[in-house]
Amino acid sequence: MPLRYLLKHLVLPPSGLLLLLVFAWWLRRRVPRLAVAGFAIGLGGLWLLSLPVTVEWAARLIEREPALPEAGWADLAQRAEAIVVLGGGREQNDPAWGGDQPSPMALERLRYAARLVRASGLPLLVSGGLHFGRPPSEAALMAEVLERDFGVPVRWREESSRTTWENAAGTAELLQREGIRRIVLVTQAWHMPRARWSFEAVGFEVVAAPAGFLGVPNGRPLGGWLPEAKAAWQSGLLLNEALGELLYPYLYR
Template sequence: MFFVLSKVGWYLVQPLVVVLLLLALGLFAVAVRRLRTGLALGGLSFAILAVVALSPLGLLMMSALEERIPRPDLPAEIAGIVVLGGSFDTRIARTRGEPELNDAADRVTAALALARRYPEARIIFSGGSAALLADDIAESIPARQLFLELGLDPERLVLEEAARNTAENAVLSRKIADPQPGETWLLVTSAFHMPRAVGCFRVAGFDVLPYPVDYRTPSGSAVWQPSSASIRNVEKVHFSVREYLGLAVYWMTGRTDALFPSA
């Protein structure tokens, strides 16, 4: 039930969906001769879209998430690496028969670099199907193909193909890893997603060393400079809003150990 409600709820509160709903309400108000209400709703929808598309709002929101958990100094030895799904376009992989990476590709490339640095470490890729209505494949299917094509020893790769969200990533990865006292396990996911991931892994009883990747904001004063491609600004607000809502809902339902987990 949680999975279904989270998918439906997020669809309705996406920034662009909110803009369209406000605009639709405004047009309806005009149609029923509520002109002032209609103009107010239309103006509000335009203002929201302008701020989201043209301002540094998305950069600032995402930067706060990305800076929450810094990348650590790596130890001399580790037992394994847990890589969270989210880096493959499964619709393309399913229909074209080949793996296709998306904007979160750094999760895979960083994991492969770490695998070379630690040749004895196990690699757990956690990713099932997050589709709600359409039939889809587990993300672990294209992940296996790509990891092996890029030279990872199949003996080191373990696939977790049932997780549909971050909380399930944590619980199911812990069962597979069966971490022992004194072992160090790295957790690889996008930097903006790392606070929620760390909170989930702590609740699951899996002590991991967070290794954030896939940074999407610059550092320093450059974070105040929005992209000239407005869709990139919209995208950052979109993913930031989803992450902040996810943090709040996960905390309220006991899936993370804090509202805004830190290192």
């Protein structure tokens, strides 16, 4: 297991807050006031992160790239030379499909990319590496779905990346040697600022095509103030993204 993966999941919620609660329990007799503060922060943090309204407000801070107007899809060929769609994870060993499949989040990206390809006629690259070193790559899974289910051909596969920075670097190796430097980039709206920064840092001109916006009215009862398991998962995604956006300029220059 990569150390980066282990550290991230120990620090970010829910693990970080659960560890704080365990630490507070251990301190309850030694330093009771500090233990009470730890319990309050841990339980309060878990509650806040499980609220749809928290997801909505946090996403609005991160999702700074606007949606690409459908009226302009046909003109993308004048603004870019290729479409790049980033992997969004996988579901393992699904017996209905006889193996791994792209995650629902990845499928959302693929569906959007397929429409952009049909509207613009631009060639398509899929980017995503192996899952802890085990084939098939995310790019291979994505290409199969695009070609078999959406009828969209894939010209390039970037199959070595494990991070957003590696998505960008690997894509640059494939496309820039063919003289391609202007791309349409497809990923989640909350992921787009960090993805755009990475691709621009390796020399691309980027037309952002975000999908899957979370910073929209949540439509839940009581305005989203009731806890939900899905909101807790989405909050974790947003926290991970905020941390990545903060650290990337220092890690990759």
